[in-house]
Amino acid sequence: MFSAIIFIFVKHPFDVGDCVTIDKEEYVIEHISLLYSQGRSVSSRKYTHFPNCVLNSKPVENISRSKAMHEVFTISVSYDTTVEDVDVFRDEFRRFVGDNGRDFYKEDVSVELCGFALDKLEVRIQVRYKGNYADGRRIQRKAMVLGELLRLTRLVPLFGPGGGAAALGSGDNPSFGVTVTPEDAKLRVDAFKRNKESKRTTMHG
Template sequence: MLFIFSIHPYDVGDLVAIDDVHMFVTEFGLFSTTFQRVDGQVVVAPNSLLISKKHILNIRRSGPMWETTEVMVGFDTPLEVLHEFRARLRQYVMDNPREWKGGLDVNIEFINNQNLIQLIIAMEHKSNWQDWGARWDRRTLLMKEMKRIMDSLNITYKLPTQPISFLPQKPGPRQRSSRREDTPVQSQHPPSAVPSRASSTNATPTRTNNPSHAFQSGHPFTSFRFPATL
């Protein structure tokens, strides 16, 4: 009851931020509150948890809101170019008073190892972010103008050149074992000790049953001795 009637942190339809999550209040009951996130998910939270452990940011009840974005530029970018970049962005905000209140600044957040310059750009909206779609429309138009200005001023950022060296790869245990398997096994006998197939073929005697063939080749018949008759 104290949370509803005394504190009364929001009303139905308000855009709130709890734990950096933006949600619209859809139902405000006695014991719980129903929210709908900007991505469509529905969240039901007990009021006892909200009153004791959560910080509630009411966007609808807020005034004009600021927003920041970060840009990386090369370390060799001249300071005069950065000043011109800031001046053109501020002029764009002044030329669109219906969307922007007029506050815009470009500051150097940090320099990283003489490699890049991190810029942080802060801009002030004309109103709060209750109209969630209009907020993103304003932001997108400003981002497009920022890109056009950076292209015209040739503001870029490139990763630093990294040295690359190629070292010979040492064979691992598997590669060494595969190399040993691929090596042909050499015979331990000298070449002269291994008889050739051709010589062994020529040395094999042949017998023929054709007598004419035997006489033509110059070999007589083999003599046979018959046993004496009994």
């Protein structure tokens, strides 16, 4: 009872109608009493009952009380993507955001290389919506961004991991085969294994 009183009257993290995130799930609060609160899941529309004494020990993110919010998108591109390609992509995306100033903040756009592996690069795109996720336009704005990202990856173009080369074996990238005897094939495999093992770093001492 004491924990529930602290949660409702001291912390007071939400009101009826607020959109909140609890345990990574978004809910719209529909009822609040002294001992429990009830919310409906945004994704599944299921009605959920929360004891307030339990909520008192959980982080509750109130989306409705938040200000303008960011959304982050990450795309994987080919390792041979140039810095100039990323610059063109960034300029074009900023132009899109500027043309849609009623939905996005142009000054908060970020398009940067954020990581790489031996076979790909990671490009992170961050955009700030005018309004928070509770205003009912998040899905519309996100769809606008995703549509523009798809258009720009084709326009620049940016290729996915592996690059934009023709498929191996196609007319534009033919493959050739060499026939060897089983004995010769075994000798080559064994030689490759010995060479591979000889390059292994070993600890001494």
